[in-house]
Structure formats: C-alpha cells, structure tokens
Amino acid sequence: MVNEHLEKIKNKGAWVDCEKDFQVFNGYENIFLGSHIYLVDSILNAGDTKGSITIEDYVFFGHGVKILARGHDITKFNQERQETITEKPIHIKSGAWIASSSIVLGGVTIGKDSVVAAGSVVTKDVPDFAVVGGNPARIIKYINKEFNFFQKLLFKLGIKK
Numbered sequence: 727m728v729n730e731h732l733e734k735i736k737n738k739g740a741w742v743d744c745e746k747d748f749q750v751f752n753g754y755e756n757i758f759l760g761s762h763i764y765l766v767d768s769i770l771n772a773g774d775t776k777g778s779i780t781i782e783d784y785v786f787f788g789h790g791v792k793i794l795a796r797g798h799d800i801t802k803f804n805q806e807r808q809e810t811i812t813e814k815p816i817h818i819k820s821g822a823w824i825a826s827s828s829i830v831l832g833g834v835t836i837g838k839d840s841v842v843a844a845g846s847v848v849t850k851d852v853p854d855f856a857v858v859g860g861n862p863a864r865i866i867k868y869i870n871k872e873f874n875f876f877q878k879l880l881f882k883l884g885i886k887k
C-alpha cells in the first residue's frame with residue numbers, strides 16, 4: 727500500500743507495509759523499522775529527541791493500534807501543560823504481535839515474540855514470549871513455558887510477574 731506517512735520514514739528495512747489510514751503524528755526521523763513489518767492503520771507518535779520508536783523484524787499489528795512515545799507534563803497546567811511535551815522511547819522486539827485497539831505508552835519495551843491482547847494499554851515492559859492483556863496490561867501467560875497449578879495461582883493473585 728502506498729502511504730505518504732510510510733514513505734516519509736527513511737529508517738526502514740524491506741517489506742514494511744500498512745493500510746491507507748496509517749499515520750505518523752510526529753517524529754519521522756526518530757522511527758526505526760526493521761523488515762517484514764505490518765503496521766495496518768496504526769498511529770505512531772514519536773518524539774523529536776528521546777522519544778524514539780523502534781520496531782524490529784516480523785512485528786505486526788491488529789487494527790487501530792496507537793504507539794505513543796510522547797505525552798504532556800502532568801505537573802503543569804493550562805497552556806503550559808498543552809505546550810510541554812514529554813518523550814520516552816518505545817522498543818518493540820522481533821516477532822511481537824500487538825493486537826487490535828491496543829495502546830503502547832512511552833518508556834515501554836515489548837519483548838520478543840510476545841503478544842499484546844486486543845484492547846490492552848501497555849504501561850510497563852512486556853517480557854519475551856509473554857501474552858499480556860487488559861488496562862493496565864498484565865501477564866496472562868507465557869507462550870514457551872508450562873506452569874503448574876501453584877504457579878498459575880500466583881499469577882492469578884498477581885504475586886508473580
């Protein structure tokens with residue numbers, strides 16, 4: 727798909743595709759894309775300095791994903807809040823699937839081959855091979871590990887992350 731926003735991202739590998747509504751809100755120069763990536767109709771909001779967005783090979787998104795490396799300073803008010811931009815980097819490691827309507831916030835690293843379930847708000851790092859879901863996103867399970875009953879219970883109680 728030819729998309730003017732994707733065209734303007736210069737740091738990208740082979741076969742990076744998207745749909746017509748894909749948008750970069752800010753920070754084309756601070757977006758780094760590997761190869762074999764499908765961005766669908768997502769919005770990437772990268773910063774001008776610290777708020778880079780790095781997406782490694784074989785990452786793909788569902789519909790309506792938002793990757794938000796920029797925000798506003800909540801200790802400021804009114805016009806100052808509107809004008810004060812905060813930036814933190816986002817790194818999505820190879821093979822991760824960010825399912826539909828998920829939001830990834832600044833400062834987060836999403837692990838290799840992990841899954842972010844539909845509708846998640848990711849506020850903290852996601853380990854490699856983890857499936858996370860909800861708002862805020864919590865670990866649901868690991869793809870490459872089998873847990874016994876006791877370990878599953880600890881997860882349910884939120885004791886083991």
Ligand SMILES: CC(C)(COP(=O)(O)OP(=O)(O)OC[C@H]1O[C@@H](n2cnc3c(N)ncnc32)[C@H](O)[C@@H]1OP(=O)(O)O)[C@@H](O)C(=O)NCCC(=O)NCCS
Nearest residue numbers: 787788789825826841842843844845846857858859860866
């Ligand atoms: C995560 C997903 C892939 C399912 O994985 P799964 O291994 O089949 O998971 P299950 O259905 O067995 O659910 C496991 C647990 O996760 C929970 N869960 C599943 N999807 C969830 C979601 N989106 N948000 C929060 N929790 C979720 C289930 O309720 C279940 O909880 P429980 O153990 O307390 O009963 C799927 O739920 C999902 O989000 N798919 C995305 C679909 C999509 O975006 N498609 C667009 C095209 S890319």
